[in-house]
Amino acid sequence: MAKQSRKSANPLNLDSFLCFAVYSAGHAFNRVYKALLDELGLTYPQYLLLVALWEQDDQTVGMLGEKLFLESSTLTPLIKRLESMGLLARSRDPLDERQVRVRLTARGRALREKALEIPPCVLAASGLKPEDLRRLTSELAALRSVLENYKPDAGRRPER
Amino acid sequence: MAKQSRKSANPLNLDSFLCFAVYSAGHAFNRVYKALLDELGLTYPQYLLLVALWEQDDQTVGMLGEKLFLESSTLTPLIKRLESMGLLARSRDPLDERQVRVRLTARGRALREKALEIPPCVLAASGLKPEDLRRLTSELAALRSVLENYKPDAGRRPER
DNA sequence: GTTCAATCAATCGTCTGCGATTCAATCGCG
DNA sequence: CGCGATTGAATCGCAGACGATTGATTGAAC
Numbered sequence: 365m366a367k368q369s370r371k372s373a374n375p376l377n378l379d380s381f382l383c384f385a386v387y388s389a390g391h392a393f394n395r396v397y398k399a400l401l402d403e404l405g406l407t408y409p410q411y412l413l414l415v416a417l418w419e420q421d422d423q424t425v426g427m428l429g430e431k432l433f434l435e436s437s438t439l440t441p442l443i444k445r446l447e448s449m450g451l452l453a454r455s456r457d458p459l460d461e462r463q464v465r466v467r468l469t470a471r472g473r474a475l476r477e478k479a480l481e482i483p484p485c486v487l488a489a490s491g492l493k494p495e496d497l498r499r500l501t502s503e504l505a506a507l508r509s510v511l512e513n514y515k516p517d518a519g520r521r522p523e524r
Numbered sequence: 525m526a527k528q529s530r531k532s533a534n535p536l537n538l539d540s541f542l543c544f545a546v547y548s549a550g551h552a553f554n555r556v557y558k559a560l561l562d563e564l565g566l567t568y569p570q571y572l573l574l575v576a577l578w579e580q581d582d583q584t585v586g587m588l589g590e591k592l593f594l595e596s597s598t599l600t601p602l603i604k605r606l607e608s609m610g611l612l613a614r615s616r617d618p619l620d621e622r623q624v625r626v627r628l629t630a631r632g633r634a635l636r637e638k639a640l641e642i643p644p645c646v647l648a649a650s651g652l653k654p655e656d657l658r659r660l661t662s663e664l665a666a667l668r669s670v671l672e673n674y675k676p677d678a679g680r681r682p683e684r
Numbered sequence: 685g686t687t688c689a690a691t692c693a694a695t696c697g698t699c700t701g702c703g704a705t706t707c708a709a710t711c712g713c714g
Numbered sequence: 715c716g717c718g719a720t721t722g723a724a725t726c727g728c729a730g731a732c733g734a735t736t737g738a739t740t741g742a743a744c
Contacts, residue, residue, distance in 0.1 A: 386546060476536065498540075585693060586693080594730095
């Protein structure tokens with residue numbers, strides 16, 4: 365009949381929103397991980413924080429925030445929970461007492477072995493070919509980068 | 525030096541995780557929307573729920589849950605907040621009193637006009653060509669679908 | 685028709701996630 | 715040196731998000 369279907373003609377169609385696709389795919393990942401992480405006693409964000417620490421131990425809260433794109437108001441409670449589980453330790457940096465350094469404990473490091481089993485499971489769950497997975501990952505990283513730098517009124521007013 | 529860089533050799537590298545790319549891109553979208561939605565007095569999930577209602581009014585909580593991939597435990601408070609803002613109304617279905625029907629109020633319908641300005645802003649923020657946006661959206665929807673249907677031990681035990 | 689199972693929404697507890705604020709430590713500039 | 719500005723983490727309040735459970739309604743089987 366018409367050139368456009370009834371659905372795509374609606375400018376507010378949920379399924380055509382990239383943001384909703386990202387949003388709902390994120391929840392779907394969360395659910396897949398939850399099942400796998402239950403055995404380790406971790407939540408999904410806790411797991412991601414540990415991955416960051418397994419990559420590089422002894423980071424400040426600020427460094428972790430930059431890598432995970434989270435605020436200190438999110439990280440502090442997250443880190444405290446992992447500390448109370450005995451997986452990491454917090455201590456003020458003696459050279460700059462404003463900063464808090466986060467270090468893995470022996471138990472935290474040991475948990476990495478079990479965590480190694482998870483990525484293959486998720487890969488299987490995604491059903492993607494390795495090349496598609498890499499492409500999607502980098503496209504989303506690029507998108508995130510563009511969105512992070514977006515200023516609603518850029519160009520209308522001077523830099524400062 | 526080695527065939528693989530130090531980074532990609534690590535099987536637990538955060539930046540190589542598709543899940544993390546989705547997770548962090550989702551947060552980035554959330555932040556972009558927050559700025560745009562502040563003027564409407566809406567949060568990002570509230571906006572998505574309204575989009576679903578603008579597409580089709582008079583839906584049950586369960587229907588909305590299926591479209592948004594959310595549980596009733598998430599939806600009920602969300603809907604109640606929008607109700608207290610006067611944007612929608614809840615009422616038990618007289619034919620089946622277990623179900624609650626959610627309907628837009630005049631104010632809720634009117635808000636759609638202002639909301640129409642948002643997608644172009646987000647499109648601009650994403651910096652994507654329309655065809656890339658469509659491709660990414662459908663790839664993520666497909667991924668979500670696969671993840672939703674994933675059962676950790678599928679094949680090991682019979683269907684029921 | 686009664687009873688037992690299934691369905692649907694709501695509730696509760698817990699864990700994110702963020703903006704705004706606070707507090708201490710450090711930096712920088714005169 | 716000294717003081718105001720900046721930085722870094724923590725705190726608070728609020729809004730998701732989900733699993734587990736509850737309560738009410740409906741459906742089904744006998």
